Amino acid sequence: MMSTKPSSLRPSAEEPIRSPEAEIFGRPERGWRRKLFTVIFESDTPAGKTFDVALLLAIIASVVVVMLDSVQSLGRRYQQLFGVLEWTFTLLFTVEYVARLLCVERPGRYARSFFGIVDLIAILPTYLALFFPALQVLMDIRLLRMLRVFRILKLTAYIREYSALGAALAASRRKILVFIGAVAIIVLLLGTVMYMVEGPGNGFTSIPIAVYWAITTMTTVGFGDIVPKTDLGRTIASFIMLLGWGILAVPTGIVTAEMTSRRVREDLSCSRSCDACGTPGHGPQALYCQDCGARLSES
Secondary structure (H helix, E strand, O other): OOOOOOHHHOOOOOOOOOOHHHHHHOOOOOOHHHHHHHHHHOOOOHHHHHHHHHHHHHHHHHHHHHHHHHOHHHHHHOHHHHHHHHHHHHHHHHHHHHHHHHOOOOHHHHHHOHHHHHHHHHHHHHHHOOOOHHHHHHHHHHHHHHHHHHHHHOOHHHHHHHHHHHHHHHHOHHHHHHHHHHHHHHHHHHHHHHHHHHOHHHOOOOHHHHHHHHHHHHOOOOOOOOOOOOHHHHHHHHHHHHHHHHHHHHHHHHHHHHHHHHHHHHHHHOOEOOOOOOOOOEOOOOOEOOOOOOEOOOO
16 A cells, blocks of 8 residues: 655655755756855765865864974974965865855854854965064964864764753852952952962062962962962961862852753753652652552553
């Protein structure tokens, strides 16, 4: 017996899954631009995966070249080789950037996106270095392009956790800002006190310098470039160190509490109640009531 399912509802084998890039930047309907879009943006296809892997290897290689060139002994010995390699990578990334602009329906939106800006910054330093040699160091920003590795590894299992962390940080931003403000007031007061106690003779030449010392001490970094010399100064420093231990745990506690609260709200929103005794709070996978033992309904 033939199926009566409309053919329009059947998935097409030639139609790839619509990617977020297709929704945001626009995917051409046909022609060479459609094929180019599939290779560059559709990482579900074999060609797309190959392109992403090759691009990732090129990014890593270009950053390694920049790092090796920064070593003076290697830079002087292989200056010509590093120069040729850098221009090769720059031209390669330039072609890739232009290809991305050509294969999308809304190139302006891609150019203003995060990765579009990163792609542009990745090629600009080499060209600008012709006129401003000091800007060549900025070519290390290509490391940001390695974020594309998430498209290759398909870390879908972690996307939900990243979203949960971002939501918790956004919900806790006011508490964290208030906490940072309180810490800023504390280090300003303690830095001013240390400036009065130690003075310029012991390295505390100004209040900003003393505040810098208070910040490094409270965060338990302690570079050691400035240290108190008087007994009173050491006592204040000891108090700041002990205070820093407790202060560093506060932001973590705020975010953790928010994440726990969101998890509890999500669990309650999908919990079920027992039809026999009315006890709430049963998870979606529970089969029996935790209070009376009656079997829970499937709904």
